Amino acid sequence: MSSAMALRERQPLVPGTPANKIELVAELRVLTAKLNVVNALRGWSYALKQLPEKNVTDAVVFLLVLDAVAYTLSTKGFKKEELPQASEAYLAVEKSTASSPGTQAVLVSLDSVHAIRSAYPNYFLDTSAFLTALNVAIR
Numbered sequence: 314m315s316s317a318m319a320l321r322e323r324q325p326l327v328p329g330t331p332a333n334k335i336e337l338v339a340e341l342r343v344l345t346a347k348l349n350v351v352n353a354l355r356g357w358s359y360a361l362k363q364l365p366e367k368n369v370t371d372a373v374v375f376l377l378v379l380d381a382v383a384y385t386l387s388t389k390g391f392k393k394e395e396l397p398q399a400s401e402a403y404l405a406v407e408k409s410t411a412s413s414p415g416t417q418a419v420l421v422s423l424d425s426v427h428a429i430r431s432a433y434p435n436y437f438l439d440t441s442a443f444l445t446a447l448n449v450a451i452r
Contacts, residue, residue: 314443317341317450342451349415351444352381357417358440359386374399374422378406382415 316330316337331337345351356379372390376399379386391399403420410416 314341314447314450318446321450338451341447345447345451347414349381350447352384352415353379353417354440354444356381356384356386374420376402376406376418376420378410378416378418380413380416382413 316326319326320334320337326332326337331340371392373393374391374396376389376391377386378388389402391402399420403418406418410418
């Protein structure tokens with residue numbers, strides 16, 4: 314995608330990517346579909362918006378499981394004393410969804426989510442801008 318943006322801006326391409334625009338677009342289309350980029354980015358953007366505000370819960374970490382194919386998100390909070398169970402639950406989800414490319418799991422601390430929100434207040438806008446640029450690139 315960086316090379317597609319570089320082409321549009323008449324800048325040097327990323328080394329190791331196709332220099333031919335047709336080949337680059339073809340590769341980008343394949344990777345976009347294979348990685349389910351659009352649904353994954355939309356899903357994670359949605360997921361981060363669904364987490365509670367700071368100090369609303371006793372949980373310190375959350376297990377988020379996003380199924381970008383079924384458009385579902387499950388969340389489970391864990392208290393500080395439940396951190397070992399949180400790690401076990403995460404590993405169990407990773408194992409059970411290993412053959413489901415549309416399903417992703419992440420274990421995040423509530424503080425880290427709020428740090429992302431504070432440090433990158435335009436994260437959700439940036440995701441939309443990236444998806445728009447992706448759509449333009451693969452047309």
